[in-house]
Amino acid sequence: MTALPGLLMTLAVYLAVDAVHQRSGRRPVTNPVLWTVIVLIATLRLTGYDYGAYREGGRLIHALLAPAVVAMAWPLWQRRMLILGDARALVGGALAGGAAGALSAVLLARLLGLPDEMVTSIATRSITSPVAMGITERIGGVPALAAVFSILSGILGAVTGPKVMSLAGIRGSAAGFAIGTASHGIGTAQVMQEDREAGSYASVGMSLQAIIGGLIVAALWRIFG
Amino acid sequence: MRLAAGLLILFLAAAAGGRIAAAAGGPLPGSVIGLLTLLPFLAVSAVRRVIEPAAELLLRHLPLFFVPACTGLVLWLDLLAGNAARLAAALVLSTWIGMIAAGWVAARLGAGSGRR
Numbered sequence: 001m002t003a004l005p006g007l008l009m010t011l012a013v014y015l016a017v018d019a020v021h022q023r024s025g026r027r028p029v030t031n032p033v034l035w036t037v038i039v040l041i042a043t044l045r046l047t048g049y050d051y052g053a054y055r056e057g058g059r060l061i062h063a064l065l066a067p068a069v070v071a072m073a074w075p076l077w078q079r080r081m082l083i084l085g086d087a088r089a090l091v092g093g094a095l096a097g098g099a100a101g102a103l104s105a106v107l108l109a110r111l112l113g114l115p116d117e118m119v120t121s122i123a124t125r126s127i128t129s130p131v132a133m134g135i136t137e138r139i140g141g142v143p144a145l146a147a148v149f150s151i152l153s154g155i156l157g158a159v160t161g162p163k164v165m166s167l168a169g170i171r172g173s174a175a176g177f178a179i180g181t182a183s184h185g186i187g188t189a190q191v192m193q194e195d196r197e198a199g200s201y202a203s204v205g206m207s208l209q210a211i212i213g214g215l216i217v218a219a220l221w222r223i224f225g
Numbered sequence: 226m227r228l229a230a231g232l233l234i235l236f237l238a239a240a241a242g243g244r245i246a247a248a249a250g251g252p253l254p255g256s257v258i259g260l261l262t263l264l265p266f267l268a269v270s271a272v273r274r275v276i277e278p279a280a281e282l283l284l285r286h287l288p289l290f291f292v293p294a295c296t297g298l299v300l301w302l303d304l305l306a307g308n309a310a311r312l313a314a315a316l317v318l319s320t321w322i323g324m325i326a327a328g329w330v331a332a333r334l335g336a337g338s339g340r341r
Contacts, residue, residue, distance in 0.1 A: 057293075068283040100322050
């Protein structure tokens, strides 16, 4: 029974926020996870409802996270021909983008004097949140911070990505792939709305980063951590 | 029936991946190991028929599933507020750097050139 308030609260807020997101044309800035979390945290703060008690209900929803990540095998399988046909460019781009993104994030965070928990948790920011949380736990980061850094990077990449790519002279499939690599699901959804072909490449960029991102971050951590 | 069987396989793969990750150490989380374990089995059409509805159901609602973990942010609000500007700078620059590196290398190596 103690699980019920947290469970209902999460579902109710998510459904309401998602309805707004759908109605506003699915813009990245109305990202349902970000706004659900903001509303939930505000609610916990204002009502004084205990976070530990909230977690009892949250656990039930959280239990579906790992099987949902496993389910990402399905879109990956569907795009296997695209990946195999372009393997060198896509794996090369994923390694370069993943390494440059993670390394620059950690170095900038250090340089700017961010606290250690944030430096560790920012390394996975180009990896989709559910996977980023799993990886950050294994290198000593904070899952909630890692997830939110990923979401913010996703929104940022979705909003600015097309402009950044055209300024850099990168177009078409490669641009879609790059946006998916740097801003995972949120960037991919944005590209998909504009160009389905580039969107497929964005989806592949996101999937490859989910798989090899952990290896890249672990390797960098061993060298620079 | 198909949905239930598919969900069972996804949960089992996630659990197996979790066990392997815990035993092996290393940076890959159990869910990613589960994904990689399942992938080759998708070559079997009977497996695909069972996985498709379950996978599409879970993926459609994936964002909801990481809300509870993100709500843990409530414990880190002061730290975030105290570092917001510097954090924003690090996130913006590194997102752009990673994106340009990925796009530049992928374009150089001819990504999508066979199709366009």
